[in-house]
Amino acid sequence: MNTLPSSKSAPKRVDVEKIKKAVVHRNLVGLANDTKWNELINSVRARKDWQPSYRSKTVEGYVTGWDVEWYYHLPFPFVGVEWFDISLQSTQKEQDTSWVVDLVEDIGFEYEVREDILRIWGYGPKSFDEFGV
Numbered sequence: 001m002n003t004l005p006s007s008k009s010a011p012k013r014v015d016v017e018k019i020k021k022a023v024v025h026r027n028l029v030g031l032a033n034d035t036k037w038n039e040l041i042n043s044v045r046a047r048k049d050w051q052p053s054y055r056s057k058t059v060e061g062y063v064t065g066w067d068v069e070w071y072y073h074l075p076f077p078f079v080g081v082e083w084f085d086i087s088l089q090s091t092q093k094e095q096d097t098s099w100v101v102d103l104v105e106d107i108g109f110e111y112e113v114r115e116d117i118l119r120i121w122g123y124g125p126k127s128f129d130e131f132g133v
Helices: 016-025 034-046 098-107
Strands: 054-058 081-087 111-114 117-121
Touching: 034 098, 098 111, 098 117
Parallel strands: none
Antiparallel strands: 054 081, 081 117, 111 117
């Protein structure tokens, strides 16, 4: 049995209904779903050599700082994620990061790469806020 949080996991302090109201209020359209988010999360967690850093923006406007912990620090629940950035930069010069792009492509996310940042959109219209910053 897997006891790690999944994309639907919601800490007690998170009001999922409030998130859903923000989505409706902003006329956002879903571009990702829990199945896709879970496939990404589980695939990255399974990597033993390198796990990329990430940050995200909630539908309520909060942008997180960069983090590298893929077990408990993720922006749960993912129903509130407007966009999710993944850094394609590794501290190990010889590290091949192309698997991240391949993974996101294979899952079927709406995404774009700028410089060394891959952005996955949870909702549209696509926001380019702080992209490449």
